[in-house]
Amino acid sequence: MGSVHHEPAGGPTFEPLIQVDMEIKTFVSAWQHCDYVSTYMARMISQKRSDSVRHSNLFSSAFNELLEVAFRTRHAEGELACRVSRQGATDRIELTIPCVPEERQFYQEAVAQVAGFEARERYLNSVSGDLAPSREVVLLELAVDYNATLRVEEAEGDAIKLVVDLPLEGLQH
Amino acid sequence: MSPYILHPRFKAQYDPNNQEFSISGVVRPQAIDELGPSLALLRDAISCVRGVLYVNVKRLTQMNNAAFHAFSRVIIDACRARPDLRFVVITSSVVGWTSRKFGRLSGIEPNVTVEEYDSEFYPGQGFLEEGGFVPILRTQTKMTWRHERAILPRHGMRPGIVMADICCGIGDFAVLVQKEFQPSRIVALDHSISSLDYARRVMREFDIRGIEYTYGDASEMLLDEAQFDLVTCRHSLQIFNRPELILKELYRICKPGGRVYITNEKNSHCLGEPRAESIRWTYNEVAKLFAHFEMDVELGPKSRRYLMEAGFEDIRVESFMVTNLDGDPQDFADVIEAWADVYAGEMAAKRGDGPEFVARFRQGFQDHIFAALHPKGYAGWPIWIASGRRPQ
Numbered sequence: 001m002g003s004v005h006h007e008p009a010g011g012p013t014f015e016p017l018i019q020v021d022m023e024i025k026t027f028v029s030a031w032q033h034c035d036y037v038s039t040y041m042a043r044m045i046s047q048k049r050s051d052s053v054r055h056s057n058l059f060s061s062a063f064n065e066l067l068e069v070a071f072r073t074r075h076a077e078g079e080l081a082c083r084v085s086r087q088g089a090t091d092r093i094e095l096t097i098p099c100v101p102e103e104r105q106f107y108q109e110a111v112a113q114v115a116g117f118e119a120r121e122r123y124l125n126s127v128s129g130d131l132a133p134s135r136e137v138v139l140l141e142l143a144v145d146y147n148a149t150l151r152v153e154e155a156e157g158d159a160i161k162l163v164v165d166l167p168l169e170g171l172q173h
Numbered sequence: 174m175s176p177y178i179l180h181p182r183f184k185a186q187y188d189p190n191n192q193e194f195s196i197s198g199v200v201r202p203q204a205i206d207e208l209g210p211s212l213a214l215l216r217d218a219i220s221c222v223r224g225v226l227y228v229n230v231k232r233l234t235q236m237n238n239a240a241f242h243a244f245s246r247v248i249i250d251a252c253r254a255r256p257d258l259r260f261v262v263i264t265s266s267v268v269g270w271t272s273r274k275f276g277r278l279s280g281i282e283p284n285v286t287v288e289e290y291d292s293e294f295y296p297g298q299g300f301l302e303e304g305g306f307v308p309i310l311r312t313q314t315k316m317t318w319r320h321e322r323a324i325l326p327r328h329g330m331r332p333g334i335v336m337a338d339i340c341c342g343i344g345d346f347a348v349l350v351q352k353e354f355q356p357s358r359i360v361a362l363d364h365s366i367s368s369l370d371y372a373r374r375v376m377r378e379f380d381i382r383g384i385e386y387t388y389g390d391a392s393e394m395l396l397d398e399a400q401f402d403l404v405t406c407r408h409s410l411q412i413f414n415r416p417e418l419i420l421k422e423l424y425r426i427c428k429p430g431g432r433v434y435i436t437n438e439k440n441s442h443c444l445g446e447p448r449a450e451s452i453r454w455t456y457n458e459v460a461k462l463f464a465h466f467e468m469d470v471e472l473g474p475k476s477r478r479y480l481m482e483a484g485f486e487d488i489r490v491e492s493f494m495v496t497n498l499d500g501d502p503q504d505f506a507d508v509i510e511a512w513a514d515v516y517a518g519e520m521a522a523k524r525g526d527g528p529e530f531v532a533r534f535r536q537g538f539q540d541h542i543f544a545a546l547h548p549k550g551y552a553g554w555p556i557w558i559a560s561g562r563r564p565q
Contacts, residue, residue, distance in 0.1 A: 035199070068237060124280060127242065127278070132242060146273075
């Protein structure tokens with residue numbers, strides 16, 4: 001299956017900043033990879049922000065959650081691709097994750113719920129509930145606490161691409 | 174073995190005297206079991222306290238959702254089991270996500286409140302950070318720079334280094350360093366948002382590159398360990414009530430083999446001729462006034478001791494005197510006038526000084542200005558410079 005990702009005609013152009021690819025087997029071999037990758041990429045992309053240290057901390061915080069979601073993939077083969085690009089105050093993370101068909105459906109449903117009106121309420125209910133946070137809750141939190149917008153795109157092979165726009169400059173102070 | 178296992182990256186503590194549970198560092202567990210001892214400590218703390226439990230997360234740099242949920246669960250359960258108990262979560266305005274994330278808890282449980290740790294923790298400094306003081310800060314830096322540009326290379330300054338300027342204020346020192354020495358990177362940190370806004374505006378207007386201004390608390394910085402060849406902190410230890418905490422942080426972010434450079438004053442040694450007696454009396458009183466607000470403007474000659482006690486080696490100390498002969502004597506006079514306005518104005522009033530004291534106090538500043546502008550006069554403001562090397 002070919003990639004179906006296209007910027008809308010006349011839409012903003014995101015300039016690529018950095019891309020890190022890893023075999024999914026390597027990635028899931030150690031939990032700390034989520035922390036390493038999120039911290040490294042956050043530092044690399046934050047230097048030209050108005051407050052690089054603060055931006056790096058915020059970006060790492062949000063990106064680590066996405067990587068922790070990806071870590072729980074049930075697909076043993078393929079590549080994890082993390083790409084960050086920028087347009088003005090918004091940083092875009094494109095995370096291509098190998099996944100089985102049921103996971104594809106999960107991501108599509110989860111992202112649809114994040115976009116729903118009750119996202120904040122759903123998130124609060126999850127915090128006050130008894131269950132450990134699900135992957136869906138993690139995505140909700142990105143929308144609620146970081147004003148992120150999320151969408152899912154098709155990717156080549158057994159993979160899905162999660163596109164997350166983070167307007168972190170607007171969150172400063 | 175992973176370094177994560179050798180060195181846990183977070184620490185949880187409970188202080189029964191202050192009824193404060195604190196958690197700091199990076200908390201990104203894969204499984205909640207990894208948090209077992211910390212969660213047990215929080216539960217124990219809850220069972221011991223009455224009234225309020227403070228949950229201090231101001232040094233928490235990262236926490237994943239799994240950990241946040243686990244700690245929140247304990248707090249929410251406690252709110253429901255013990256309605257008599259209040260929780261005050263203390264976050265840091267420096268760590269952008271904490272207030273938003275922990276703030277959600279107060280929407281769930283009314284017994285949880287979230288307070289953002291901020292500049293109120295810097296006693297007295299507000300006097301020196303009002304907008305009107307900016308031109309004086311610029312003049313002060315212009316006056317000290319004439320001396321420091323020659324002194325800095327003896328304390329580790331050289332082209333191409335990576336440096337941090339902590340408590341950078343309006344950023345003018347960082348700009349001068351960038352132009353003169355071309356370090357490869359300068360990270361300049363301050364806790365005053367208005368000063369940083371000013372610094373960024375200057376950087377934009379003059380198209381200055383290579384300086385990253387960042388908002389932060391000098392005693393608890395987000396900056397990583399051991400990343401700077403030179404760390405400067407000018408005229409700032411003297412206005413913190415616990416300078417040793419700042420030094421500990423300066424040491425932490427300095428590379429092994431790198432140097433930390435500090436400048437401080439000894440205000441009672443400001444001098445002038447003629448009218449020396451009146452000037453001496455007033456500056457002795459300046460030192461006492463600052464001491465009242467827990468600031469030690471006599472710190473300069475104590476720098477060596479502070480650096481030694483913080484673990485530095487190869488400590489170098491020198492001093493210089495900014496005088497009315499360095500440049501335009503009016504610059505010197507303008508600085509003293511600004512000091513008089515703040516010290517004999519707002520600060521004296523806040524201490525509750527009477528009109529008789531204030532009149533004599535102000536007269537010493539006027540006499541210092543008189544000395545500075547007198548055709549045969551001499552007026553001085555001494556500064557102590559000290560630097561130490563972080564051991565390899």
